Amino acid sequence: MKLAPETTRAEAFAQLRRAFTKARIDTPEIDARILLGEALGVAPIELTLRPETPLGAGPAERLNGFAARRLAREPVARILGFGEFWGLGFELSPDTLVPRPDTEAVVEAALAAARDPAAPLRILDLGTGSGCLLVALLHELPKAWGLGIDRSPGALVTARRNARRNGVGERVAFAAGDWASPLAGAFDLTVSNPPYIATAALERLSEEVRRHDPVAALDGGPDGLDAYRALLGEAHRLLAPGGTVVVEIGYDQEEAVARLAVATRLAVRRVARDLGGRPRAVVIGRREA
Numbered sequence: 154m155k156l157a158p159e160t161t162r163a164e165a166f167a168q169l170r171r172a173f174t175k176a177r178i179d180t181p182e183i184d185a186r187i188l189l190g191e192a193l194g195v196a197p198i199e200l201t202l203r204p205e206t207p208l209g210a211g212p213a214e215r216l217n218g219f220a221a222r223r224l225a226r227e228p229v230a231r232i233l234g235f236g237e238f239w240g241l242g243f244e245l246s247p248d249t250l251v252p253r254p255d256t257e258a259v260v261e262a263a264l265a266a267a268r269d270p271a272a273p274l275r276i277l278d279l280g281t282g283s284g285c286l287l288v289a290l291l292h293e294l295p296k297a298w299g300l301g302i303d304r305s306p307g308a309l310v311t312a313r314r315n316a317r318r319n320g321v322g323e324r325v326a327f328a329a330g331d332w333a334s335p336l337a338g339a340f341d342l343t344v345s346n347p348p349y350i351a352t353a354a355l356e357r358l359s360e361e362v363r364r365h366d367p368v369a370a371l372d373g374g375p376d377g378l379d380a381y382r383a384l385l386g387e388a389h390r391l392l393a394p395g396g397t398v399v400v401e402i403g404y405d406q407e408e409a410v411a412r413l414a415v416a417t418r419l420a421v422r423r424v425a426r427d428l429g430g431r432p433r434a435v436v437i438g439r440r441e442a
């Protein structure tokens with residue numbers, strides 16, 4: 154597929170949608186619309202209002218590049234270098250996972266656990282990536298302060314930018330580390346969306362994920378549980394009195410993570426489901442004496 158400068162917006166949209174459908178891309182229409190708008194630098198409504206306008210040379214060249222990348226299974230968010238989470242915008246880099254809508258279940262569960270939203274809560278985000286979990290929570294909890302940890306220095310650069318662009322940069326710090334091992338101190342709320350795919354299952358992920366998300370954000374070790382062992386092993390020591398840990402899990406990890414929590418003197422308080430009805434966020438606290 155090669156779009157010429159004189160191709161109209163409507164025709165370009167139709168050609169992209171056809172090519173994406175033929176390539177079995179999941180959301181051909183949405184992807185075509187977003188990439189067309191981005192190549193032209195216009196809002197989606199403009200595409201509807203002026204469908205007969207020719208693309209022009211620059212946008213046609215950009216759009217051909219975007220289409221080739223999407224047909225090579227690069228996700229739209231990677232092509233744009235930008236994704237949305239919790240209604241906020243997040244820059245992305247090759248070192249950050251694309252934030253997933255299902256991860257919003259962790260934000261919801263954490264907010265429900267934060268009994269007083271006006272309290273000066275101390276929040277810890279382990280494996281912060283783009284910073285999406287921590288930034289969303291600080292956005293909702295105006296008196297809270299947060300620390301985001303990641304092993305990837307590149308991810309931390311992007312997380313800092315995302316905190317600033319979403320207006321919470323003054324209430325957050327980011328640091329490199331191996332989970333919580335370098336930390337002391339007490340946190341009211343610890344959140345984490347750790348890597349939780351079993352190593353052998355990585356090759357069965359879609360090409361979009363396997364080839365474009367950083368492997369460090371996906372690989373949870375032989376049984377997918379390595380990160381939970383490390384995280385929960387440290388959690389007890391870092392929990393403030395009455396504090397809560399909320400971790401994202403894979404669809405079949407509820408029991409295994411509950412067992413790990415119990416083994417580390419913690420207890421599961423509840424399990425929240427995602428939009429698809431699957432167990433997604435495990436809310437954990439200290440076990441009652």
Ligand SMILES: C[S@@+](CC[C@H](N)C(=O)[O-])C[C@H]1O[C@@H](n2cnc3c(N)ncnc32)[C@H](O)[C@@H]1O
Nearest residue numbers: 252280281282303304331332346347348369370
């Ligand atoms: C699944 S991604 C989650 C990113 C982000 N919190 C989100 O929800 O989109 C997991 C993150 O954990 C980080 N990570 C992996 N191993 C780590 C470790 N040992 N210590 C700290 N962070 C680690 C990865 O670099 C990655 O950013």
